[in-house]
Amino acid sequence: MYDTFDKVLVQMEAAFRRLEAQVPPPVRVPYKDGFVLRYREKTPQQALLQKFARQISGLHAIRLLLSNGFVQEQGVIQRTLDDIAEDILYITLGLSTGDWTDNHTKYLEHFxxxxxxxxxVKRDKIRAYVNRAGGQDDPSTADANGREIFKAYSGYVHANSVSIVDMCGGNPPRYHLAGMIDSPLYGDHEQDAWNYFYRGLVSSVIMAKAFEDSELWTERFNSVKGFEKVFASEIFKAPGA
Incomplete structure (x- = not known):
């Protein structure tokens, strides 16, 4: 499993470096008594590149957390990656369909x-746009599913009781504070990780589309299809199955 995750990260990083070379880099600008790096142009592609950077670093974090049993913390990162993947699709659909809305402009201004x-821009508006512009057969159901996932992983972010109590195990129950590899729930978190690495590969295809890099798009698309074929049993089954 981890060898596969590492290969996905290598592919995503290679795509990132290629795309990184296609936009003006951040420059030094004065700030207080020193300087900071900022993008002058503030293009959609520069915003996408930054989102993609965080998606890749987040997947590195999931790999490290999962391998050490920190599945609660993995859930926090996954909640972040849900938004990032959705943001990448939101901006790219606005560019590729020509349906760039006032909310897209507001989103980038805030970014x-x-x-x-x-x-x-509220998350439900972003999700609604993605599910409709993205061609979902049943966008209303997709909206509802997105809200449920949002709620589930928000429990890890805000550390509510229902999430935290999963750290208990044994007889008598005691909290496991340094990882939960032996937890009966560990397998579900392993299954979750497959989905996020798969979605990372999909994001590399979406990024190539936004940058109008047809050669990279073809390469990344074929990679995703190959991944689906080999690992369908991992990425398309429900947790616990």
Whole structure:
């Protein structure tokens, strides 16, 4: 499993480096008594590249957390990656379909703010756009499913009781504070990880589309299809199955 995850990361990083070379890099700008790096142009592609960077680093984090049994913390990262993958698709669909809305503009304005304030586009609006512009057969059901996933992983982010108590195990029950590899729930978290690495590969295809890099798109698309064929039993089965 981990060898496969590592190969996915190598492929994603190679795609990232190719795309990184296609946009102006951040530059030094004065800030207080020193400087910071900022993008001057603030293009959609630069925003996408940053989102893709966080998706890749997040997958590295999942790999490390899972291998050491920190599945609660894995859930926190997965909650973040859900939003990032959705954001990548949201921006790319706006570019590729020509249906760039006022909300897309607001989204990027908020994204580039030095100190984010009011004006953030709500997640349900982003999700609704993605499910409809993305051609979902039943967008309403997709919206509902997205909300359920959002709620499930938000429990890890906000550390509610229902999530935390899963750290208990044994007889008598005691909290496992340094990893949960022996937990009966560990297999479900392993299964979750497959889905996020698969979605990372899909994001590399979406990124190539947004950058209009047809050669990279073909390469990444074929890679995703090959991954689906070899690992269908892992990425398309329900947790616990």
């Amino acid at each position: 580039w703010m030095e100190e984010p304030g009011a004006g953030m």
